[in-house]
Amino acid sequence: xLRIEGVSKIYEDGTKALHKVDLQIPDGQFVVIIGLSxxxxxxxxxxxxxxxxxSTGKIWLDNDEITAASPTxxxxxxxxxxxxxxQFNLVRxxxxxxxVLSGRLxxxxxxxxxxxxxxxxxxxxxxxNLERVGIPQKAYSRADMLSGGQQQxxxxxxxxxxxxxxxxxxxxxxxxxxxxxxxxxxYLEQINKEDGLTVLCNLHFLSLARRYxxxxxxxxxxxxxxxxxxxxPALEIDEKKFRDIYGEDAVEVEIGPxxxxxxxxxxxxxxxxxxxxxx
Amino acid sequence: MATIDTPATPSPRGKGQPTTSAETPAVYxxxxxxxxxxxxxxxxxxxxxxxxxxxxxxxxxxxxRLVSKSGDIGRFVGEVLSPDLISTDVSSIELQxxxxxxxxxxxVNPVQSSEILIPTIMAGQTPRDTPPDTPTFDAGAKVSxxxxxxxxxxxxxxxxxxxxxxxxxxxxxxxxxxSVQTLGSFTSDPQGNFEAKVKVPTDPERVISTSGFxxxxxxxxxxxxxxxxxxxALRLSWEKIIETVFLALMGTTMAVVLSIPLxxxxxxxxxxxxxxxxxxYYVTRTVLNVxxxxxxxxxxxxxxxxxxxxxxxxxxxxxxxSIASLGKLYSEAIESIDPGPVEALTATGANRLQxxxxxxxxxxxxxxxxxxxxxxxINVRMSTVIGIVGGGGIGFIxxxxxxxxxxxxxxxxxxxxxxxxxxxxxxxxxVRKAVI
Numbered sequence: 063x064l065r066i067e068g069v070s071k072i073y074e075d076g077t078k079a080l081h082k083v084d085l086q087i088p089d090g091q092f093v094v095i096i097g098l099s100x101x102x103x104x105x106x107x108x109x110x111x112x113x114x115x116x117s118t119g120k121i122w123l124d125n126d127e128i129t130a131a132s133p134t135x136x137x138x139x140x141x142x143x144x145x146x147x148x149q150f151n152l153v154r155x156x157x158x159x160x161x162v163l164s165g166r167l168x169x170x171x172x173x174x175x176x177x178x179x180x181x182x183x184x185x186x187x188x189x190x191n192l193e194r195v196g197i198p199q200k201a202y203s204r205a206d207m208l209s210g211g212q213q214q215x216x217x218x219x220x221x222x223x224x225x226x227x228x229x230x231x232x233x234x235x236x237x238x239x240x241x242x243x244x245x246x247x248x249y250l251e252q253i254n255k256e257d258g259l260t261v262l263c264n265l266h267f268l269s270l271a272r273r274y275x276x277x278x279x280x281x282x283x284x285x286x287x288x289x290x291x292x293x294x295p296a297l298e299i300d301e302k303k304f305r306d307i308y309g310e311d312a313v314e315v316e317i318g319p320x321x322x323x324x325x326x327x328x329x330x331x332x333x334x335x336x337x338x339x340x341x
Numbered sequence: 342m343a344t345i346d347t348p349a350t351p352s353p354r355g356k357g358q359p360t361t362s363a364e365t366p367a368v369y370x371x372x373x374x375x376x377x378x379x380x381x382x383x384x385x386x387x388x389x390x391x392x393x394x395x396x397x398x399x400x401x402x403x404x405x406r407l408v409s410k411s412g413d414i415g416r417f418v419g420e421v422l423s424p425d426l427i428s429t430d431v432s433s434i435e436l437q438x439x440x441x442x443x444x445x446x447x448x449v450n451p452v453q454s455s456e457i458l459i460p461t462i463m464a465g466q467t468p469r470d471t472p473p474d475t476p477t478f479d480a481g482a483k484v485s486x487x488x489x490x491x492x493x494x495x496x497x498x499x500x501x502x503x504x505x506x507x508x509x510x511x512x513x514x515x516x517x518x519x520s521v522q523t524l525g526s527f528t529s530d531p532q533g534n535f536e537a538k539v540k541v542p543t544d545p546e547r548v549i550s551t552s553g554f555x556x557x558x559x560x561x562x563x564x565x566x567x568x569x570x571x572x573x574a575l576r577l578s579w580e581k582i583i584e585t586v587f588l589a590l591m592g593t594t595m596a597v598v599l600s601i602p603l604x605x606x607x608x609x610x611x612x613x614x615x616x617x618x619x620x621x622y623y624v625t626r627t628v629l630n631v632x633x634x635x636x637x638x639x640x641x642x643x644x645x646x647x648x649x650x651x652x653x654x655x656x657x658x659x660x661x662x663s664i665a666s667l668g669k670l671y672s673e674a675i676e677s678i679d680p681g682p683v684e685a686l687t688a689t690g691a692n693r694l695q696x697x698x699x700x701x702x703x704x705x706x707x708x709x710x711x712x713x714x715x716x717x718x719i720n721v722r723m724s725t726v727i728g729i730v731g732g733g734g735i736g737f738i739x740x741x742x743x744x745x746x747x748x749x750x751x752x753x754x755x756x757x758x759x760x761x762x763x764x765x766x767x768x769x770x771x772v773r774k775a776v777i
Contacts, residue, residue: 111688140690151681156703164699168690176698217685224689 063088064110064228064260069119070287071105079105080116081287085279089227092254092261094275094296096268098308101281102288103264107230110262111143112136123228141168144221144259148233150213154206158197158216161205162188165223184223191219195249211242218249229253231263235270247274268304272296280307417748424752428465428572429565434458434503436480437513439555440495440541441488442548449488455481455501462566465573478503478533482560492543498536499560502529508562510539514547515554522547529562574750577738578757585734586761588652589720592659597713600664603629604671610680611697625668632665641727655732659720667716674708675701710776714769721765725758 066085072078080102087093095103108114110121112128121128126139144165152161166184167175192198195215200208205216214234221229231250235243251274254261265271271278278299280292291306292299305312376386407414438454458478462469478501485496497510506529512522527537542548550556571579605611607625612618640658648654682700691699728736735754742751 113684113688137690137692140688143688145685145688147681147685149681151679151685153682153700153703154679155706156699160699164686164691164695165689167686167692167695167699172692172694175695220685220689230688 063122063124064262065120065122066106066110067120067122069106069109069116069121071102071109071114072117072287078283078285078287080109081283081289083119083281083288083290085290085293087260087262089260090254090258092251092274092276093263093279094271094277095262095264095279095281096266096271096307097281097288098283100288101283103281104232106281106288107145107232107262107264110228110230111140111145137168141224142226143228143230144224144226145230145232146214146217146221146234148236150210150217150237152205152213152216152220154204156205157202158192158205158208159185159188159201161216162192162201162219162223165220168224187223188219191222192216194222194252195219209242210238211245214238214242214246215249218246218253222253226259228260228262231261233264233266236266243270250274268296268299272299282307420748421752421755423749424756425572425574425749426753427569427575429569430462430464430469430567431563432460432462432475432566433561433563434460434478434480435559435561436482438482438484438497438558438560440484440486440558441555442514442541442545442550443488443490444545444549446490447488449486451483451485452487453481453483455479480533480560484558489541489548491545491548492540494538494540495558496536496538497527497558497560498534499527499529500532500534502533502535503562503564504529504531504533506562506564508535508560510537511559511561512542512547513557513559514542515550515552515556520547521559524558527560572753574742574747574753575757578735578754581728581735581738581754582757582761584652585724585728585736586721586765588656588732588734589659589717589724592656592724593663593713593717593720595656595660596663596667596716599660600667600671603664603668604675605697607668607672608675610676610678610683611701626672629665629668632661633669635662637662637723638726638730641730641732645731650731650733652733655724655727655734658727658732659723662723663716663720667712670712671705671709674712675705678704711773714773718762718765718769722762725762 064085064087066083069080069083070078071080083102083106095106097103105114109116110123110128112131116129119129123139123142126135128136128139131139153164156164160178163180163184166180166187170180170184189198189201192201195218197208197212197215200212200216205213208216229250234250235246238246247270250261250263253259263274275296278292278294278296279290280299280303281288282291283289292303299307376382436454436456436458438452440452456479458480460471460475460477462471480499480501482497482499486493489495502508508527508529510524510527512524514520514522522542524541525537525539527535529535548556603625606621607629609622612622637658640661641655644654644657645651648657678701682704683696686696686700724732724734725736725739728734728738729740731737735758739751739754739758742748742754
């Protein structure tokens, strides 16, 4: 159970990113957070694993308060929280294997890990996770030799090395073409359904949210900071709610493997800029 | 009506022409020269002109000297371009014939001299033992006149010399200005005979002997013996360039080892998370900036004065200067890395050192190698300079040759430096391509 209570965030430069967000996410849910760019989606995710400290408010993962943890405690808590990113954030010059193993660093003592010493069990686990995301044959390629979709799958394998119970995904498919987007989303669905991981995923496309989410949370930033304007099953989002979330001028675009084409990705970008968001 | 209108039409055009030419300056206005556009520009121009006039005087610029000294410059360049690379041992024999000097023409008789000559062997400036089986020469020479006036021509005939070998005719005067002067040369025929005509010096001081001692006409033959071998200058330059390269290597390596930790401390993206980190960042940056602003030659002088002349002082100078520059280059490379992987690994629960090792170091390596090689290049060139101020290496002998005006030896050192530096450039570019 993840509990977020009254979380607000104002950055040092005065940008108001979040405003009094309250949220409870039970274990095993696939939650998609939607909203325009600047609505505070990324900030919310980074508050959950302590990459960003909220200005006010509290966040609990089960019985541990993340917002009150010391640096050492925070590192312990982060082991339970995997994260993947829009830009994949792999070390491009390192091998796929090294990238995946680096997800295990939090479990290993500093000194041996500095000399790339991992246990045989770690290597087996890394291979298993690469098999799960379908690219064991790429284990000893350099990360930058892989396609975007493959890199994101390596990033998922890296996060799985933490044996997390919660997976944060910050716009994991925004840099990918529509067909690849679905394959990456399917891996997230798989770890949610098979391993029972809670998944918290930021998305631009409502169509993807409809397809994968148990629950959709919409954030909107009217200048005071992002706050929740919708919380419920994706099916409940009708024309009116959609305009509430994305602004009056927005038109919904579809994304799907059969219809997925580059120009739709382009119109999705238009959708974001047409909205009445802060940017 | 139309016929009246028609001639009227050109008239506005005719009128219009002066109008447009009057308007032209407004549109195609001629730009004023820079120094007339504003008062500031005018003052700036005047100041610059005055500064250059003063500068011309202060730096004692004298193009005339380049022309009047062009002979000297040409000789130096010529000697530097023909460096002293190869030597052979030189074997020589010399026979002396006494000749008196006189200011008036007097009756003369021919004078003759002969001697059994044993060749002397010289290696550069050092004499060598003559092997016992060396052939000797029963050489003789006849000079047409036993008393000469300044500028008089004499005929010299010789026999019993080393066959088919060149030789010099020297004038050793015993007058007020005792000196040696080359008068001419000869080449013996296959039988060892020769005949040569030379003029004695025209300067009476070199010919007329006040002390009563005779001048000497010296006949000398030189020929190379044994195999050619590398000259002393080449051998010494080679020895010292190796010292120089190793000096640069040690200086670079130690600087790299010391500047890696410093560069992490001087990287804003790694240090700006805490107040203490920020403090360390600014202190490190400031220290690096101060160290860098002092030139390597000055460091070499300082260390030569403290730890003594020699390569160790030079190495220390290179270390200090390289730390300053590598620390800055490295830290800027670290600051320019992609922050994404750092964020990703922080999110996995890895600690600070692990994040640096797995997310920062791999991204930093290409630039690290590139900067390090570049620095070694620079250090090889630098170490030739620090030798001049007592930091060891080839610069040390180069400055000695220059001070002794031994230009062809200096040329040897200069050529060796050029070749080694070009070679190192090439090697490092090959290695860089292969590694990165």
